[in-house]
Amino acid sequence: MRAIEVRGRRWLAVATTAAFLVCAAVVLIPIAEHSGWPRASLLRLFFQPACHQITDRCLDLGAGVLPICARCAGLYAGGFAGLLMTLVGGRRVHFRFRWLVVAAAPSIVDFGLGLAHLPTLPNWPRFALALAPGLLAGLLLADAVCEIARPRDTGTSEPGIT
Amino acid sequence: MDTKAPSMLLPAVIAGGALGFVSGLPISNCACCLWAAGAGLLAAFLYSKKCTADGAEFNTGKGGVLGLLTGAVFGVVGSVVNSIFSLLTGGLDIESMREAIDANPMITDPEAADQALQVFESVGPMFFILIFALIWIVLGVLFAALGGLIGGTAFKVAAVPPDTGGGWSSSPPPMTPGGNEPPPPPPAAPTDPY
Numbered sequence: 425m426r427a428i429e430v431r432g433r434r435w436l437a438v439a440t441t442a443a444f445l446v447c448a449a450v451v452l453i454p455i456a457e458h459s460g461w462p463r464a465s466l467l468r469l470f471f472q473p474a475c476h477q478i479t480d481r482c483l484d485l486g487a488g489v490l491p492i493c494a495r496c497a498g499l500y501a502g503g504f505a506g507l508l509m510t511l512v513g514g515r516r517v518h519f520r521f522r523w524l525v526v527a528a529a530p531s532i533v534d535f536g537l538g539l540a541h542l543p544t545l546p547n548w549p550r551f552a553l554a555l556a557p558g559l560l561a562g563l564l565l566a567d568a569v570c571e572i573a574r575p576r577d578t579g580t581s582e583p584g585i586t
Numbered sequence: 587m588d589t590k591a592p593s594m595l596l597p598a599v600i601a602g603g604a605l606g607f608v609s610g611l612p613i614s615n616c617a618c619c620l621w622a623a624g625a626g627l628l629a630a631f632l633y634s635k636k637c638t639a640d641g642a643e644f645n646t647g648k649g650g651v652l653g654l655l656t657g658a659v660f661g662v663v664g665s666v667v668n669s670i671f672s673l674l675t676g677g678l679d680i681e682s683m684r685e686a687i688d689a690n691p692m693i694t695d696p697e698a699a700d701q702a703l704q705v706f707e708s709v710g711p712m713f714f715i716l717i718f719a720l721i722w723i724v725l726g727v728l729f730a731a732l733g734g735l736i737g738g739t740a741f742k743v744a745a746v747p748p749d750t751g752g753g754w755s756s757s758p759p760p761m762t763p764g765g766n767e768p769p770p771p772p773p774a775a776p777t778d779p780y
Contacts, residue, residue, distance in 0.1 A: 521740035568735035
């Protein structure tokens with residue numbers, strides 16, 4: 425693990441804020457509908473190209489179903505957690521890509537079962553399974569953000585070390 | 587570095603075109619964001635193989651650029667395929683749109699549904715095709731860029747140094763302190779003053 429430079433921390437903060445806004449929108453849309461702003465239904469359409477939005481497969485936190493499915497919600501939440509962990513921890517985490525594949529394998533199997541019209545997991549386990557690949561993807565993305573934020577003229581100093 | 591970087595166009599077209607085509611099919615409209623991110627990852631993987639073979643460098647920044655390019659291809663191909671299927675199946679006439687909105691449990695407000703239908707009637711289906719294509723391209727570029735960034739980090743390739751033998755080389759010889767000056771003479775032995 426390597427420490428993050430100041431510039432990388434700023435870029436990472438921007439990426440983490442963007443991820444937070446997306447996650448917040450996912451949670452706030454049904455709350456806004458529930459609390460007397462029905463036009464928020466139209467905001468659900470912005471997520472339509474990125475998710476099937478089948479209501480039976482969406483989590484319900486009490487105010488109504490979320491605008492994305494449980495698997496997408498797990499991926500988004502995990503990605504946000506990965507970015508936030510790197511930002512708060514101040515250390516870049518790098519690991520082999522195969523770990524991301526291993527973490528995604530249960531979700532891929534569940535996805536394949538759904539395509540084959542076989543019984544699949546309920547929503548909350550599906551959300552929990554998607555958290556792991558989302559988290560690892562978020563950690564890799566945070567590493568990538570820090571890497572591209574790193575100045576190129578640092579000479580012989582070790583990359584990422586402040 | 588004198589190793590010429592291979593073209594990004596081929597992996598971008600292969601990955602973006604293939605996964606964009608699959609994601610545009612009506613049967614695979616699930617997890618569209620993963621198709622796009624997967625296209626960026628796949629392009630990064632293909633490009634890293636090419637870089638390894640050519641001895642060129644592949645890093646996170648190049649992965650991001652490759653992801654942007656792949657996302658553009660993905661968005662164009664996906665939106666064209668999806669639009670063709672929508673036009674062929676009559677999914678963009680007003681009655682089909684009304685049925686789709688009525689059957690969509692995500693839209694809970696009837697007034698909002700009426701507004702959407704009025705907008706659709708006033709501007710026509712071609713406008714919606716263009717808007718949908720634009721959204722598809724924007725989302726494709728965004729998610730594929732994320733995939734490309736992750737791929738650039740995961741499949742990083744270090745550049746192979748150029749020929750270090752005695753032949754022609756464009757790289758300058760290694761510099762030593764003092765350049766070509768002869769080494770300083772050894773210190774003189776102390777002499778006895780007595």
